[in-house]
Amino acid sequence: MKIxxxxxxxxxxxxxxxxxxxxxxxxxxxxxxxxxxxxxxxFGSKKKILEAAVDRYYYSIQMKxxxxxxxxxxxxxxxxxxxxxYHNLMKKNKNVIKIAIQEGSRVKGLLExxxxxxxxxxELLINYFEEMNRRGLVVxxxxxxxxxxxxxxxxxxxxxxxxxxxxxxxxxxxxxxxxGGVKVFVENLTPERSKAVMQ
Numbered sequence: 001m002k003i004x005x006x007x008x009x010x011x012x013x014x015x016x017x018x019x020x021x022x023x024x025x026x027x028x029x030x031x032x033x034x035x036x037x038x039x040x041x042x043f044g045s046k047k048k049i050l051e052a053a054v055d056r057y058y059y060s061i062q063m064k065x066x067x068x069x070x071x072x073x074x075x076x077x078x079x080x081x082x083x084x085x086y087h088n089l090m091k092k093n094k095n096v097i098k099i100a101i102q103e104g105s106r107v108k109g110l111l112e113x114x115x116x117x118x119x120x121x122x123e124l125l126i127n128y129f130e131e132m133n134r135r136g137l138v139v140x141x142x143x144x145x146x147x148x149x150x151x152x153x154x155x156x157x158x159x160x161x162x163x164x165x166x167x168x169x170x171x172x173x174x175x176x177x178x179x180g181g182v183k184v185f186v187e188n189l190t191p192e193r194s195k196a197v198m199q
């Protein structure tokens with residue numbers, strides 16, 4: 001593992017456990033098995049480490065690649081791929097999300113940095129829906145509203161299952177919730193002639 005990655009991973013672990021103020025650069029360096037001097041040489045400050053971790057481990061880069069390289073222009077397959085990728089990335093980077101929730105209002109500029117990721121995913125979804133509409137594959141709709149509903153559905157599910165014991169609310173399997181949510185969007189956005197084929 002590269003030194004940068006060691007430092008970022010250590011910082012994420014320490015800040016998730018102790019909070020931004022509680023985690024010291026000395027502890028982060030020790031956990032990363034580097035000197036504090038090396039930590040400062042690579043990042044300059046604890047705030048810059050956190051900023052780099054958010055940019056590296058949030059989901060916007062992977063989602064951009066997904067929309068650029070993997071869409072099939074089949075609404076059900078594409079939305080399921082987006083939803084599953086989103087959930088996998090959010091679960092993988094759970095500690096980064098935890099830090100964003102806990103420290104977002106306390107660390108200057110962190111909320112703005114975090115929010116650029118869902119904003120970018122919103123734009124990717126809007127562009128996708130607009131192109132699908134140009135191809136005659138989805139109905140006219142307020143695509144920003146559709147994108148935000150999709151994001152809130154996905155984010156709410158992740159938060160519920162990751163931080164508030166959502167499994168105590170329902171025993172429905174995570175995969176079934178994801179596919180069920182996608183089905184609602186597909187039924188809502190598919191032209192009538194296509195709906196008849198799907199049923």
